[in-house]
Amino acid sequence: MVTEIVRRENSYRQAFLELQERREGESVAWLERLRAGAMERFEESGFPSVKDEEWKYTNVAAIAALDFQPASLQTSAEGEVDLQGLALFRHLETAKSQLVFFNGKLRKELSALTAIPEGVVALDLSAAIADERYREIIWKHLAQQADYVVNGFTALNTALISHGAFVYIPKDAIVSVPLNLLFISDGAHVASFPRVLVVAEDNSSATLIESYASTKDSKYFTNAVVEIVLKDGASLEHYKLQRESTEAFHIATTAADLGRNSRYDATTITFGAQLSRHDLHVTMDHEGAECWVDGLYLVTGSQHTDTHSVIDHRKPHCTSHQLYKGILDGKSRAVFNGKVFVRHDAQKTDAMQTNKNLLLSNEARVDTKPQLEILADDVKCAHGAAVGQIEEDELFYLETRGIHPDLARNLLTYGFAEEVIGKIKIDSIRQQLDEAVLNRLNARLEA
């Protein structure tokens, strides 16, 4: 078993070397060093094991054991795209402001950026690196937020950095049209390593959709890392929509660094993947920063989803509000581990964290662990977690209004999800998610 896994890790080294060879002549020295360092780190640490406290409930042996081919080496990325399938994940609001990636590679003919205002940059990461104008800013911020030393997956992603997106919002720019980064996968045994860097300059404002979906029920592996830098007074609304194939593996890290008086609004939706893990790390190292992080996971069958979040209050007068809700059916399993750190200097912190779970089946299971670590003394902090089923009194109330118990259950479940979905400001996302929730519930009704 051990030798088997080592062999797989070797196949990632081969991919690393092959990519390096292909870049011959156009390589960027600092980036080559970064990649090499990360590869070395990955080879040392390998994939995390359940012995690691942070991975206690999520066993990734299945990922380590499978022979995935990095998408950047594959021809599948050039293959035909199921446009009808793709249409389900598009957004009306981003018809002219989207980058579409297929099996890990940007597909220009499916992308459009005409609605993006001048000065705003949205480019394939490799193209941005090749562009003198952006090289310095990328050098300054890439791999600064997402720590590849502690996380083997981040190390692997960093070692294989090539495709993904570079998004730059200039100072004072107010971008009203949302930008959609849509990562579509359909190849069997393809591994893709999307890397996204978002830099929002002072007092800018923008909306980003980061969407993962599949047009087939294939088994593939997505290992994504998204780094976000918000400068002073910048604000970003960020939607992460994970609707991968239910056979797929999805491992993602989001790391955001919040400038003074900046605001980060994140909503993370998790519907897909056989196994998914999201590490969310928000660093508030400047006064007056604010973040609102919501999440909804809706899983069924044998799906497994794990959220590990760290909200790090390092300076005074920062606010964080976190609401994560989960709906579990079948034999699915969810893990929520939310750490909120309030450092010694972070006086007047306002931090709230809630994780609520609704179990629709007796076989579903949740492990939730909200953690609050406070070192400052003048703060307002609260956290809580709940795991429960639909309450009899709620059900009875609806029944006394003539609503059949099955329908009443669905309505209550829908309402539970709505607390997160209803806050989404982009109509087409809300509609797609509402529909997905109702579809899931109907499927349950018929089953």
Add this chain to the structure above:
Amino acid sequence: MLEIKNLYAGIDGNEILKGINLTVKKGEIHAIMGPNGSGKSTLAKVLAGHPAYQVTKGEVLYEGKNLLEMPPDERAREGIFMAFQYPIEVPGVSNAQFLRLAYNEKRKHLGEEELDPLEFKDLLKERAKVVEMDASFMTRSVNEGFSGGEKKRNEILQMAVLQPKLAVLDETDSGLDIDALRIVAGGVNQLHNPENAVILVTHYQRLLDYIVPQFVHVLANGRIAKEGGKELALELEQKGYDWLKATTPETSGAGAQAK
């Protein structure tokens, strides 16, 4: 319309109702009064079909059918409505969505065509006048963040939309200030007509100043201890429920008798 015959019911093995007899006809308003723990609310919940309560003896006929065999949702579609003492909050579901669903479920049951959101909006606007509720309540989640008075008004709004044949109002006056009480009572009076009936469950006489019953039944220890017209309520108001216990010593033995 409703015939309750020798009804015994309880919760978790504790017998609370010990032989209730009550007949309600179309067009009537009945008040069920009594001290705390007398079984008033239990009676309301049993009529609505609350699953936690078990009927151990007796029968309830509604329009000649065995009510106790019907699940709660069917009772509702057949025209029974209960206004809750503590209305439940349903986060994430708007009042309008909820009311339309309930309304259409009933229409379907009656073989009538369902209303689409726009048609329903007009109907809702009309019915909302009964309890003086404005449009902003319709887009808010059911009862979420509503004040006590707003929740009670929302119950009567549901009644106005569903137009029940038999409405059971469980302590609808509790926690209401005088203005809210006037609105709620006014709503019930507007909805009452010769074709339907209302059962008011209340601790205090106050509500009966606004909604005047023809019949007052006083519950004590799970049985009807005294019956009369609206003047009985006034008598209770003056003398309190202790007077009742003193004048009806036989009720204290009822529990033992039942066993």
